[in-house]
Amino acid sequence: MEIMELLQQLGRVEPADPEVLDRTADALLVLAGDEERWATAGLNGTSGRVVQLVQGTDTNRGPASRAAGRTGVSRRRWVTRVMAAVLVVGAAAGTDMLLHPRSPAGPGGAAAAVLNHLALVAYDQPATSTPGPGQFLYVSSTEAYTATIAIQTNSFTVLRPENRQIWIAANGSGRIKESFGQPTFLSAHDRNVWEAAGRPTIPHASTEMSFGPGGLANGPTNLANLPTNPTALAAKIASRKIEGGPSGSAEEFTQVGDLLRETDASPALRSALYRVAAKIPGVETLGTVADHSGRRGVGVAYVHNGLRHELIFDPRTSALLGEYYTVVSAGSGYNVPNGTVVGWVVYLQSSIVNALPSGSGTPLSPVMSATSASSDPANQASNSTRATSTTLAP
Amino acid sequence: MDETDEQLLGGSKVGDPAAFIELFWRHGSAVHAYLARRTGRQDADDLLSEVWLRAFKSRTNYDCRYADARPWLYGIARNVLRAHWSQTARPLAFTEEAVAIDPWSDADRRLDAAAQVEMLRPILATLSEDEREVLLLVVWEQLTPAEAAVTLGIPQGTARSRLHRALSALRCEVGADSSVLNRLYPKEA
Structure with a gap:
């Protein structure tokens, strides 16, 4: 047998599985179609609708609970706490039309293609600025999470919009300011409970908390020590040496989100995080979706215990635009129809600033200074879905 | 059309x-x-x-x-x-370490041919990466040397000389005859 044949035999491979080809074609269609829509709609993904919020009184989210967690971690663990406090009456039947605009896919599927694409985009981004001495990473966002208020033997749940600002120094010290908007009832049932209880004032105070060094754990110092090799990063996340937490794919997805939000992760680290996410079993792509302010991006999601956690990225910069938490099936702990939004975030600005806002100094331990003002009780019921987004009081 | x-x-x-x-x-x-x-x-x-x-x-x-x-x-x-x-x-898949997971081992391949193919792996591994890439683009992907140059982002002349060196090395190792060389290295305008 002559060398030509030998070489060719060495290069003989089975044809590609048609399913593999279909998958790639689907991913291309998603991205090609998205790009076309973006181009024709003239959307640039940068102009967020800034939501104006009203000031309120007292918060039911004490400073201790905030301070005990991490900036990102407390945010999502808080959702978990609220879920635990809600009575589970039963599975609610509801519309499914919002849940799966595109079919879910396992690792290596369309979601992986989207995330791997984001990884490429992320890698091409200019270097991230990190705060120098006396400087802070500043991130502002609008968001809403549920709050459950206990009334004697009963409780009701509202969705509370808020305006959040965070300043993080390189040593993990910093400040968080939050002001709250008009809450809306998660369901008619919640409104009924509130009315039966005599329409009590729903607390929502502005808060300002200062943190000493290390208080904001996902700060720049820790991120700089993370590996940017996706395999090594996946192993580190899996070992729970970054945040701790339970085992399982849901937690992997959560921790990827934690490392992306309110951080100055470098392009290489962001790229690695997308590649880690691409390999998490059960991650699905939602195709083109809009964040709560209407900015369009590509959505990837993970469903856990009946709740879909959605991350929305700008496909051209890979930046995290926003997030959604949506009830999609029984077991979420919320007694609401499927499709009900129980949390959302819109990221508005991320930059390096030279100073904290004027006001209180930087105590060694977390403190809260609440500004009190009168507020009207929530007066509207909202079955908050993506189709009927919550209206914030002016 | x-x-x-x-x-x-x-x-x-x-x-x-x-x-x-x-x-x-x-x-x-x-x-x-x-x-x-x-x-x-x-x-x-x-x-x-x-x-x-x-x-x-x-x-x-x-x-x-x-x-x-x-x-x-x-x-x-x-x-x-x-x-x-x-x-x-x-x-790389053609190095010896990868033989165990070799995905293209045909069950019906004749044993003697298989043995010869396996002999080729270490010989290919002795080529420089530059030479091997040009050679395999031509043999496996059926590209012309000019097209292989596009893939590798190198001048055509460089691709041709690398291919020539690769084939010369293989000829030394395997004893390929000149007809093989002619087939692998077509005369192009």
Whole structure:
């Protein structure tokens, strides 16, 4: 047998599985179609609708609970706490039309293609600025999470919009300011409970908390020590040496989100995080979706215990635009129809600033200074879905 | 009459996604084979999307002088492979370490032929990476030396000399006759 044949035999491979080809074609269609829509709609993904919020009184989210967690971690663990406090009456039947605009896919599927694409985009981004001495990473966002208020033997749940600002120094010290908007009832049932209880004032105070060094754990110092090799990063996340937490794919997805939000992760680290996410079993792509302010991006999601956690990225910069938490099936702990939004975030600005806002100094331990003002009780019921987004009081 | 690859890419540039999808259906299997030959079928499945998404993203870089998009696509696939290997530190599929997971071992291959093929692996491994890449693009992907030059981003003359060196080395090792050389190294204008 002559060398030509030998070489060719060495290069003989089975044809590609048609399913593999279909998958790639689907991913291309998603991205090609998205790009076309973006181009024709003239959307640039940068102009967020800034939501104006009203000031309120007292918060039911004490400073201790905030301070005990991490900036990102407390945010999502808080959702978990609220879920635990809600009575589970039963599975609610509801519309499914919002849940799966595109079919879910396992690792290596369309979601992986989207995330791997984001990884490429992320890698091409200019270097991230990190705060120098006396400087802070500043991130502002609008968001809403549920709050459950206990009334004697009963409780009701509202969705509370808020305006959040965070300043993080390189040593993990910093400040968080939050002001709250008009809450809306998660369901008619919640409104009924509130009315039966005599329409009590729903607390929502502005808060300002200062943190000493290390208080904001996902700060720049820790991120700089993370590996940017996706395999090594996946192993580190899996070992729970970054945040701790339970085992399982849901937690992997959560921790990827934690490392992306309110951080100055470098392009290489962001790229690695997308590649880690691409390999998490059960991650699905939602195709083109809009964040709560209407900015369009590509959505990837993970469903856990009946709740879909959605991350929305700008496909051209890979930046995290926003997030959604949506009830999609029984077991979420919320007694609401499927499709009900129980949390959302819109990221508005991320930059390096030279100073904290004027006001209180930087105590060694977390403190809260609440500004009190009168507020009207929530007066509207909202079955908050993506189709009927919550209206914030002016 | 079918459109050329260049026409398809021209279409996708101005926002016609269908044109790029057509390009994928035309060459998707070839790109998959390129990957599978070098890294195995499993990884090829995983990496195929990345190659094409990268191609889509960089389609404006396509040099319209070439009517066949394959050399350009292989060049992208090559970069994806290199990134993949740098992350996984996995051996090339034709080195001896990879024999155990060799995905293209045909069950019906004659034993003596199989033995000869296996002999080729270490010989290929003795070639420099530059020489091996040109050789395998020509033999496996059926590219001309000029097209291989496009894939590798090197001048045509360099590709030709590398191919020549690769074949000379193989001839020393295996004793290839000159007819093989003529077939691998076609006279081109």
